Amino acid sequence: MSSPRTPEERTALRAALAVGLATAAYGVSFGALATLSGLDIWQTCFLSLVMFTGGSQFALIGVLASGGLTAGGAAVTSAALLGTRNVFYSIRMAPVIGPGFFRRAAAAQLTIDESVAVSTAQTTPSAQRLGFWVTGILIYVGWNLTTLIGALIGDLLGDVSAYGLDAAAAAAFLGLLWPRLKVRQTQAVAVAAALVATLLTPVLVPGLPVIVAAVVAIVVGGFNLFARTPREPGEST
Amino acid sequence: MTTWQIVILASVICVALKVTGYLVPPRAFEHPTVARITNLLTVALLAALIAVQTLGAGQSIQVDARLPAVVVAAGLYALRVPFVLVVIAAAAVAALIRAFT
Structure with missing residues (x-):
């Protein structure tokens, strides 16, 4: 604590604390929803300890909650597809973390939205490193503690729908999606994917509509549709 | 699949994805x-x-x-x-x- 820090490093620490504590807090909702969708406390904690990537964790329990064990393949696929963005995060973090097997192994486990976001927002290499590690470690410890608390609460609560926790799961997904809706391309993809998943729900087995909706991202991303065009300065919405 | 198999398989895949970025040439x-x-x-x-x-x-x-x-x-x-x-x-x-x- 007494070691001298540069102003940049202090900025990184402040950001890490704010983001770390806020994110760790919503592990409670994950823990509660996981046990209410049929996982036991050990399975819930295993997900936070090993998988440790919020989007994928929520996706897995969301698909299992709606489709049961027969949707297991779809649940695993949804979690894996949502986890692919971590590949890009770890590529971006590799030069910041530096060499060394154990250091990289630890960094890999802590590579998530928030640690990468705090790190890349910093201006000096030492502040970027500090931001990554402090955010990652804070969230890892906090997320696992709050997951356990949430799992214990969920275990006590019992029936899902009576308390409105199925709606809470949808609201949790919306919270993960919300910060990504700033440009028109992501808005278009979100609306189209929601529409595709809804329309396919009566036709396909549970879990599958979500995966088919991912095709929207491949089509829009592949052809770069709905990208911002500079030639329409006075466009109306 | 049992719940445990689903949980473990999905977790292993997600960890592997994170590790990939530190292993492959960018x-x-x-x-x-x-x-x-x-x-x-x-x-x-x-x-x-x-x-x-x-x-x-x-x-x-x-x-x-x-x-x-x-x-x-x-x-x-x-x-x-x-x-x-x-x-x-x-x-x-x-x-x-x-x-x-």
Whole structure:
């Protein structure tokens, strides 16, 4: 604590604390929803300890909650597809973390939205490193503690729908999606994917509509549709 | 698959994805189209999950207390209310509607 820090490093620490504590807090909702969708406390904690990537964790329990064990393949696929963005995060973090097997192994486990976001927002290499590690470690410890608390609460609560926790799961997904809706391309993809998943729900087995909706991202991303065009300065919405 | 097999398999895949970026030469993933699709994949999956979680009932579509709860949640996110409070509010709205209908 007494070691001298540069102003940049202090900025990184402040950001890490704010983001770390806020994110760790919503592990409670994950823990509660996981046990209410049929996982036991050990399975819930295993997900936070090993998988440790919020989007994928929520996706897995969301698909299992709606489709049961027969949707297991779809649940695993949804979690894996949502986890692919971590590949890009770890590529971006590799030069910041530096060499060394154990250091990289630890960094890999802590590579998530928030640690990468705090790190890349910093201006000096030492502040970027500090931001990554402090955010990652804070969230890892906090997320696992709050997951356990949430799992214990969920275990006590019992029936899902009576308390409105199925709606809470949808609201949790919306919270993960919300910060990504700033440009028109992501808005278009979100609306189209929601529409595709809804329309396919009566036709396909549970879990599958979500995966088919991912095709929207491949089509829009592949052809770069709905990208911002500079030639329409006075466009109306 | 048992629940444990699903949990372990999905976890191993997600950890492997994180490790990949530290092992592969970055050039393999540098193409802007690949990066764009990955980013949009996250958006598409989350939006689809919201839709199914809000409207799905097994293999059918059902409009019930979940829809107003999610609309309230969207309004609260727009007002920058913290995540945990929004999730609790959504649960409360759905629970209240169910209690009085």
